Each structure stands twice: as structure tokens, then as C-alpha cells.
Amino acid sequence: MEFFFQQLTNGLAIGGIYALIALGYTMVYGVLKLINFAHGDLFTLGAYIGFTLLTSFSLVGKIGPLPTLFLFGLIIMGLVGIAGIILERVAYRPLRSADRLAAVVSALGASIVISNSIMLIYGARFQVYPHHLIPQITLNILGMKIPLLRIVMLLLSIILMIILYLFIQKTKIGTAIRATAIDHGAARLMGIDVNKIISYVFFIGPALGGAAGLMVGLYYGQLNFMMGWVYGLKAFIAAVIGGIGNIPGAMVGGILLGVIEALGAAYISTAWKDAIAFFVLIIILIVRPTGILGERVADKI
Amino acid sequence: MNRKYITTIIVIAFFLSPLFLNSYWVDVLNNIGIYAILALSLNFILGDTGLFHMGHAAFFAVGAYTTAILNTMYHIPIILLIPFSGITAAIFAYLVARPIIHLRGDYLLIVTIGIVEIVRIALINNIFGLTGGSNGIFGISRPNLLGLVIRRPEHFFYYIWIFLAISVFLFERLRNSRFGRALNYIKEDEVAAEGTGVNIARYKLIAFVIGAFWAGMVGNIYASKMTIISPESFTFWESVVYFCIVILGGSGSISGVILGSFLLIGLPEIFREFSQARMLAFGLAMIIMMIVRPQGLIPPPPRKYDVYMDKKFAEN
Numbered sequence: 001m002e003f004f005f006q007q008l009t010n011g012l013a014i015g016g017i018y019a020l021i022a023l024g025y026t027m028v029y030g031v032l033k034l035i036n037f038a039h040g041d042l043f044t045l046g047a048y049i050g051f052t053l054l055t056s057f058s059l060v061g062k063i064g065p066l067p068t069l070f071l072f073g074l075i076i077m078g079l080v081g082i083a084g085i086i087l088e089r090v091a092y093r094p095l096r097s098a099d100r101l102a103a104v105v106s107a108l109g110a111s112i113v114i115s116n117s118i119m120l121i122y123g124a125r126f127q128v129y130p131h132h133l134i135p136q137i138t139l140n141i142l143g144m145k146i147p148l149l150r151i152v153m154l155l156l157s158i159i160l161m162i163i164l165y166l167f168i169q170k171t172k173i174g175t176a177i178r179a180t181a182i183d184h185g186a187a188r189l190m191g192i193d194v195n196k197i198i199s200y201v202f203f204i205g206p207a208l209g210g211a212a213g214l215m216v217g218l219y220y221g222q223l224n225f226m227m228g229w230v231y232g233l234k235a236f237i238a239a240v241i242g243g244i245g246n247i248p249g250a251m252v253g254g255i256l257l258g259v260i261e262a263l264g265a266a267y268i269s270t271a272w273k274d275a276i277a278f279f280v281l282i283i284i285l286i287v288r289p290t291g292i293l294g295e296r297v298a299d300k301i
Numbered sequence: 302m303n304r305k306y307i308t309t310i311i312v313i314a315f316f317l318s319p320l321f322l323n324s325y326w327v328d329v330l331n332n333i334g335i336y337a338i339l340a341l342s343l344n345f346i347l348g349d350t351g352l353f354h355m356g357h358a359a360f361f362a363v364g365a366y367t368t369a370i371l372n373t374m375y376h377i378p379i380i381l382l383i384p385f386s387g388i389t390a391a392i393f394a395y396l397v398a399r400p401i402i403h404l405r406g407d408y409l410l411i412v413t414i415g416i417v418e419i420v421r422i423a424l425i426n427n428i429f430g431l432t433g434g435s436n437g438i439f440g441i442s443r444p445n446l447l448g449l450v451i452r453r454p455e456h457f458f459y460y461i462w463i464f465l466a467i468s469v470f471l472f473e474r475l476r477n478s479r480f481g482r483a484l485n486y487i488k489e490d491e492v493a494a495e496g497t498g499v500n501i502a503r504y505k506l507i508a509f510v511i512g513a514f515w516a517g518m519v520g521n522i523y524a525s526k527m528t529i530i531s532p533e534s535f536t537f538w539e540s541v542v543y544f545c546i547v548i549l550g551g552s553g554s555i556s557g558v559i560l561g562s563f564l565l566i567g568l569p570e571i572f573r574e575f576s577q578a579r580m581l582a583f584g585l586a587m588i589i590m591m592i593v594r595p596q597g598l599i600p601p602p603p604r605k606y607d608v609y610m611d612k613k614f615a616e617n
Contacts, residue, residue, distance in 0.1 A: 033407075035407055035410070035411070090588070091588050094592045095591060095592060095595075098591070098595050099595075100406060100407070101353065101548065101552075101595075102591040102595040103591075104353070104407075104410065105544075105545070105548050105549075105587055105590075105591050106587065106588050106591040106592070108541060108544075108545075108584075108587060109583075109584040109585065109586070109587025109588040109591070110584065110588060111584070112580055112581070112583060112584030112587070113581060113584035113585055113588070116578075116580045116581040116584060117581065120578065120581065233411075233414065233418075236411060237411070237415075240408070240411070271422070271425075271426045272422060272426065274418065274422055275418070275419045275422045275423070278415035278416075278418055278419050279419070281411065281412065281415050282400070282401070282412055282415060285401065285404060285408055285412060286400050286401070289404065289408065
């Protein structure tokens with residue numbers, strides 16, 4: 001029983017990460033109908049910027065770990081968000097009117113450029129986050145020892161997602177984003193500057209991905225320039241499971257995928273961990289292609 | 302007429318080139334040839350039918366591993382295994398494509414990525430105990446063509462490039478056939494095609510199967526050329542390379558695809574000193590090409606049909 005709950009909490013923590021990255025995918029898809037292959041690499045960028053910040057400034061000794069991480073988290077989110085805006089301007093905006101295949105190839109190219117730039121700057125070997133930043137406390141819940149870090153990660157992911165959800169539902173910009181996701185032309189007629197809204201989406205999505213990157217660095221301790229590829233693909237699967245274009249769907253899909261993967265790896269086999277995610281994807285696409293919470297699609301044919 | 306003369310001269314000069322180049326460059330040309338045939342088979346699925354397929358390395362892998370396993374375990378000659386590898390790859394393609402053939406473009410893309418990853422993981426985990434895990438399979442024999450053992454790069458040059466010439470001929474015939482026209486219709490406007498009576502699911506599936514059959518045969522050639530195969534040669538990134546060769550060369554255009562293979566595989570060889578920045582340049586080239594020339598270097602020639610002039614119509 002304890003084993004099950006350990007794996008469950010592990011899956012929830014990872015699921016939170018997948019959900020944060022999936023939100024970026026689903027928002028971009030909703031607005032541009034484009035799978036942003038480079039999103040996973042922006043997540044990696046966030047992790048590496050965190051690495052640079054943590055190893056360059058010894059603020060931990062001065063302010064203490066939690067405020068440092070909070071501050072760095074905000075900085076990373078901002079920087080990765082700006083990187084997202086630049087990515088959109090350079091690789092996607094010129095192809096707005098072209099057909100989907102060109103945009104997909106450009107996205108792949110952007111993914112290769114970002115991950116290889118990271119490799120050229122930081123080197124191809126694994127990089128390690130500084131240890132003992134977070135106190136290694138294990139909580140005693142119902143008689144089981146669960147690391148505090150997992151719970152904190154899950155809580156942080158949920159808090160960020162709630163903030164995003166409120167932003168999208170309650171604010172004017174959020175409504176504009178939803179409108180643009182439905183129909184660019186009609187949104188323009190309503191006075192919405194579609195280009196600016198798309199830039200907003202490309203700031204928020206990657207910012208969340210960057211935050212996820214920092215958390216993954218802290219949780220797993222090591223980084224590799226190719227890690228964005230695996231996380232990105234799994235996050236995309238999570239977005240599809242929940243219904244692509246659907247923000248609550250991405251949250252549900254992410255957590256669900258994290259749990260399924262953790263339990264599958266524990267009870268079936270660790271070697272097939274990645275394949276399990278793909279099997280889930282294929283099953284969802286055959287059984288319920290619009291996802292669990294339904295895809296927000298304006299046209300269906 | 303002038304163009305045909307120039308093309309013929311280039312082709313003849315090309316086929317005489319092994320006499321002038323050293324073995325390293327002949328091997329580079331062999332590599333280009335293998336990628337070219339693979340890209341041609343992908344072109345049939347992606348360029349002619351418009352299916353977003355990024356899992357082509359999976360079919361290549363099935364063919365290569367079929368050859369490797371049957372050859373090392375049962376000592377069946379390589380040449381006999383060529384059609385057999387194609388058939389196994391084709392059956393595999395049918396089984397995996399059947400449930401997903403009706404998916405929309407972007408989803409099909411992701412599922413094909415999933416397929417190639419599952420195949421790679423299955424190979425690494427030594428599925429059925431046959432695939433040798435991460436180390437792969439070694440000791441594959443050379444093809445034996447009526448007593449002539451094809452061993453040196455020069456032999457393989459003619460072996461591969463004649464196979465490519467036959468493939469080009471067959472794909473060109475297929476493109477201009479009724480079947481090819483149906484595929485073109487599906488690529489241009491799926492809904493109209495279905496409305497005119499083209500059974501799009503069936504044609505798409507056949508396109509997948511034919512493309513996979515060809516990739517399976519190339520897998521055989523590759524296995525006998527390298528004599529060792531491992532899962533590392535069949536990753537998603539290899540699929541990306543084939544995908545890019547087709548798209549950047551000109552999707553749907555056979556000459557474009559061949560030119561694309563030369564550029565994408567040959568240029569990195571020439572720029573070996575910059576090997577660190579190679580992939581970076583690759584990615585940049587992809588973005589720039591899509592912005593500047595999305596139809597590819599050599600877009601497919603437009604289909605021309607003579608209008609049949611009825612005598613009565615001509616009189617008026």
C-alpha cells in the first residue's frame with residue numbers, strides 16, 4: 001500500500017510538470033492551430049537558465065532558499081516568456097498564411113535550433129543542479145514518508161494553473177485569448193489586436209514551461225539539452241488526452257498522464273515507461289479523439 | 302531537348318564516378334543513395350498523398366531487423382530476403398496504420414512519432430528475445446548476386462544506385478497512373494475526393510503500405526551494407542531527416558527529393574569541421590526555407606493533360 005502511494009504521489013508531482021508544459025502547447029494550439037514543437041526546448045531553456053542563476057549568484061546564503069527560488073522563478077518565467085515571443089516572431093509569424101506543413105517544419109527547425117544552441121553554450125554532458133537547496137524533509141502522512149518536495153511541486157503546479165485559469169476566464173485579455181482561439185477574423189472585428197494576443201499567449205505558455213523547467217531541475221537534479229524532447233512529447237500527449245485547445249483539459253491530462261506513467265513504470269516495467277505514454281495516446285485517439293474534456297474546435301468536417 | 306542532353310550527361314558521369322573518387326567519397330554517395338530511396342518511399346506517403354508521416358524510420362527498422370534476424374539465425378541469403386523484408390514492413394504498416402488512418406493531419410503526425418518511438422523502445426528492450434537489445438545484431442552477411450559478392454563500396458554504389466533508378470522509374474509510373482491521380486486528389490482536397498467516390502481511407506492505407514514496403518527493402522540493403530544494425534539508426538531524428546529531405550527538396554517531386562538527399566546528407570560531409578554547429582545550421586535552414594521557399598527547392602511539375610478536342614467541337 002505504501003509503495004502504491006509513493007508511486008501515486010510521484011506520479012502526481014510529475015503530472016503537475018506535464019500539466020504546466022501541456023498548458024503551453026494547448027494555448028498555442030488553440031490560438032494558432034499549430035503544434036509548437038519548440039515548446040519542450042523552451043522548458044529546457046528555463047531549466048538551464050535556472051542552473052546558471054543558481055550557480056552564479058550565491059543568494060541562497062544571503063536570503064535563504066525559498067525567497068531565492070521564488071525570485072529566480074519569476075526571472076526565469078520572464079526570460080523564457082520573452083524567448084517565446086521572439087520564437088513566434090521569427091519562426092511562426094511569417095508563416096501565418098502558409099499551410100500547416102510549412103509551420104510544422106519551421107517548428108521542428110526551431111526546436112533543433114534552440115536545443116543545439118543550448119548544447120553549444122552549456123555542453124553536451126549532463127549538468128547538475130546545486131544540492132541541498134531545498135531542505136530534504138519528508139513528511140509523515142498516514143504513516144508513510146513522502147518527500148516534501150513532491151507535495152510542494154504539485155501544489156505549485158496547481159497554484160499556477162489556478163492563476164492561469166482565473167486569468168483566462170475573468171480578465172479582458174483572457175477573454176480576448178479565448179475569442180482569438182475561436183475565430184481570428186471575428187476577433188479582429190471585435191477590435192482585438194490578434195497579433196498582440198498571440199504574443200501574450202507565446203509569453204504565458206513558455207513562461208509556465210520555464211517554471212516547470214526550474215522545478216524539474218530541482219526535483220531530478222540533472223539536466224541534459226535533449227530533455228525537452230521527451231517532456232515536450234509527453235506534455236503534448238497530455239494535452240491531447242485532455243482535449244487540445246482546452247485549458248482545464250491540459251491540467252487534467254497532465255496529471256492523469258503523470259499518474260498512469262508512474263504506476264505503469266512501477267507495476268509493468270520501467271524500461272517501457274516512455275512507450276506507455278504513446279500507447280495511451282494511440283488509445284485515446286482511437287477511442288475518444290477529442291480528448292476527455294473535449295476539444296474546443298470551431299469547425300468540424 | 303537541351304535539358305535532356307544535360308541530364309543524360311550528368312547521369313552518365315555520375316555512374317562513372319566511382320572510378321575517379323576514393324572509397325570514402327563513394328561511401329558517402331552510397332549513404333546519399335540509401336537516404337534518397339528512403340526519402341522517395343516517404344515522398345510517396347507524404348508528398349504524393351499529403352499524409353503527415355514522421356515515423357518512417359519504423360518501417361525501415363522493421364525491414365532491416367527482419368533481414369538481420371532471418372539472415373543470422375537461418376542463414377537465408379540476403380538477396381532472397383529483399384522482398385521478404387518489404388513484405389514484413391508492409392504488413393507492419395498495415396497493422397499500425399489501419400486504426401489511425403482517419404485521423405486529422407496534426408494528430409496523425411504525433412501518432413506516427415509515437416509509433417517510431419515504440420518501435421525503437423521495443424528494439425532496445427529486446428522484444429521476443431530476437432532483436433539483441435541496444436547492441437543490435439551483428440554478423441549480417443553480404444548480398445550474393447549470382448556468385449558476385451557485393452562487398453566493397455564500389456560494388457554497393459552500383460547496387461544501391463541501380464536500385465534507386467528502378468525505384469525512380471516505378472514511382473514515376475505510379476505517380477502518373479490512375480492510382481497516383483487519386484492520391485493527388487486526396488492530397489489537394491480530401492473532402493472533394495471522398496465526394497467523387499475515392500475511398501480515401503483505403504487509398505491512404507495503400508499508400509502507407511507501398512511506402513513501407515519500399516522502406517523495408519531499403520532496410521535489407523542497409524543491413525547488408527553495414528553488417529551490424531542497432532536501434533540507434535532508427536530513431537525519430539532519422540525520421541526527421543527523411544521528412545526534411547522530402548519537404549525541403551520539394552514534396553511530391555522525385556528530382557527534388559534526390560537533390561534534397563544530396564544537399565542534406567552531402568553538405569554536412571563537406572562541412573565536417575563545423576560538426577558542432579551542423580545540426581544548428583540544419584535547423585536554421587529548415588526555418589529559412591519554409592519562410593522563403595515553402596514549396597521546396599524543386600517543386601513537383603504541374604500535371605498537364607491534353608484536352609481532347611472532339612471534331613464536332615473543333616468545327617464550332
